Amino acid sequence: MTASTLCRSTAKSRIAAVCAVAVAGTLLLTACGDQTDSASTKESGSATATKDAPLADLLPKAVKDKGEIKVGSDIAYPPVEFKDESGKTVGIDPDLADALGKQLGVKFVFENGTFDTLLTGLRSKRYDLAMSAMTDTKDRQEGVDSETKKKVGEGVDFVDYFTAGVSIYTKKGDDKGISTWSDLCGKKLVVQRGTVSHDLAKAESAKCGSKGKIAIEAFDNDLEAQTRLRGGGADAGSSDFPVAAYAVKTSGGGKDFQLVGEQVEAAPYGIAVAKGNDELTKAIEAALNAVIENGEYQKIIAKWGVEAGAVTEAKINGGS
Structure with a gap:
């Protein structure tokens, strides 16, 4: 769970960063505090x-x-x-x-x-x-x-x-016009609490101005955030690239999500x-x-x- 450096060079990130990293489809099989159980x-x-x-x-x-x-x-x-x-x-x-x-x-x-x-x-x-x-x-x-x-x-x-690096993902076939972090202004984002994705979202929201802040909903774990997005309760989600790519590849047999934009915060x-x-x-x-x-x-x-x-x-x- 990573921080903010666009691979182009804007923000810092929980796995495999480098812009040349292969997309989800090339991944083979291919995060966290008080005791819960x-x-x-x-x-x-x-x-x-x-x-x-x-x-x-x-x-x-x-x-x-x-x-x-x-x-x-x-x-x-x-x-x-x-x-x-x-x-x-x-x-x-x-x-x-x-x-x-x-x-x-x-x-x-x-x-x-x-x-x-x-x-x-x-x-x-x-x-x-x-x-x-x-x-x-x-x-x-x-x-x-x-x-x-x-x-x-x-x-x-x-x-x-x-x-x-950190990635943004949306429901498959419905990217809501999102390709960069600034595109999240005025939209709802789901993340895991305490992660770099969470930090990046708060920092980006503070810069949104007249476009409207990012509505951030943070969960105890990333799987809960994915469930909310899958059910239509948000416009996008964000997590470390390998995790986002794994979700894109496996959730709903690859039919639920898609990656949008570039990784940030390597x-x-x-x-x-x-x-x-x-x-x-x-x-x-x-x-x-x-x-x-x-x-x-x-x-x-x-x-x-x-x-x-x-x-x-x-x-x-x-x-x-």
């Missing part, structure tokens, strides 16, 4: 704690002894993280977490929550990490509210693992770690670089059809 929403990665894991000694002793890393995630953001038909948590993030777990010798245990409260969960130590297509931004690093610019927390550190997704946990941050960075170097990262990204968002190395706090 405690035990029933917990999912463990397949990685098994093992003394033979090459990077296990990089972990803080408390984490290593526990044998697991708790991950806060909004598990309703396909193809990044979502439940399959059997109820299993699947997607880009769970697959990467499994790969990281093999390097570190611990299980990554996903716990479902709402996106806009994940960072609060980190601060309260409910989670060790937040991994939920979260865009790495300076505001999040510094604990600053993106709208008021007031300090609201200690901030977090990010280990960046992907690049993404920016990195980051694995969030609470400030002060430098040892854990460095361990995650090392593990990510290891799976990039051994080729497992590239296989996961290709599996979900989002190669254009791949990175070549892990970075800490690379967002702006």
Whole structure:
């Protein structure tokens, strides 16, 4: 869930950004806070704690002894993280977490929550990490509210693992004349609360002037926003490109939605770690670089059809 840089160059974004990214039709199979369902929403990665894991000694002793890393995630953001038909948590993030777990010798245990409260969960130590297509931004690093610019927390550190842009989508065959963000003035937009799409909509609405503000309806998750648009309750929706493209490809067998205009706000997704946990941050960075170097990262990204968002190395706090 990403911030605002048109691919042409206007605004910043939750996955695969770069204007050259393939459209939805080329995607193969191809996000998030307070605990919403405690035990029933917990999912463990397949990685098994093992003394033979090459990077296990990089972990803080408390984490290593526990044998697991708790991950806060909004598990309703396909193809990044979502439940399959059997109820299993699947997607880009769970697959990467499994790969990281093999390097570190611990299980990554996903716990479902709402996106806009994940960072609060980190601060309260409910989670060790937040991994939920979260865009790495300076505001999040510094604990600053993106709208008021007031300090609201200690901030977090990010280990960046992907690049993404934000897209607008409408009902198929009914774009309402929308091709740019300014075209949303005077219209109704649905988004997921607390995301870059939400921030962009509020910023654009403030510039609408006589055209009328954007009527923004924000939901706990992106699937709810899609349902509202599908039912005719809005003119358009916005989310990270891979998520929008996945919805276009799969919803109603590809008959419900269409992408309009260009992606905006190309920016990195980051694995969030609470400030002060430098040892854990460095361990995650090392593990990510290891799976990039051994080729497992590239296989996961290709599996979900989002190669254009791949990175070549892990970075800490690379967002702006």
